[in-house]
Every structure is written in C-alpha cells, then in structure tokens.
Amino acid sequence: MKLEHFAINVEDPINMAKWYVQHLGLSIIKQQQQAPFMTFLADDSGQIMIEIYKNPIDQVPKYRDMHPLIVHLAFVSETPDRDRTRLEEAGAITVSNDILDDGSHLVMMRDPWGLAIQLCKRATAMLR
DSSP, X not given: OOOOEEEEEOSOHHHHHHHHHHHHOOEEEXXXXXXXXXXXEEOTTSSOEXXXXXXXXXXXXXGGGSOTTTSOEEXXXXXXXXXXXXXXXXXXXXXXXXXXXXXXXEEEEEOTTSOEEEEEEOSSOOOO
C-alpha cells in the first residue's frame, strides 16, 4: 500500500496552510473555505500529503506542550542551518540542532502554531 496522507487537527488551518506553502514549499491540492477548513498539502514530489483541518468533533491537541518526539513533520533539507534561519525569520522556533554519529543533520523546530517540524539532511538518503 502507498501512504496518501497524514491528518492533524490544528487551530488555524487556513493561515497554517499559507505558511507551509510560502515557507516549506508545499502546494495546496484541495481546500475548503468553510469549517472544518479541510486542506490537503502536497510536498514538491506530489507523492506525499498532509491534511490539516479544524474539526470541532474533537479537541485540537496542545502541540506546544507535546514533546516533538510524540508527533512531528519531517522535511528533507539540503541546507538545514540556512533553512533553520529562514524559518526562524518566518516565526518558527528552534528546539534542537543535532549532528548524529552517522553525519546526519537534524533540526527540530516548532512552527508558529507550535507543531513540531524537523529538517533532515541524512548522511544516506532514505527516500528515493
């Protein structure tokens, strides 16, 4: 089976989608302009999507209070330090900046809504 999308309930899906398009290069594939503001965002390969929405059926998790290892969105970055600086200027906050023993560079951040995002430069690429 092929993964289609990963969905998360968020506080402000319309503005969050704009930020992810502008600063992380995602593309809006489908979006509702009324509640629950369901928005599908695809990466630049067009093969992986996330869905964000504000669905009142259940609560929006307090992402700021969650450890980033509970849930985070990971993005391939060829220049993690440059991307970290650029995202900080756009309102993201750096949580950690690590070089692993194998040479991989991982930067954990929080987007302006508190959701954890990770910038990954793997020593050996994991995706084709």
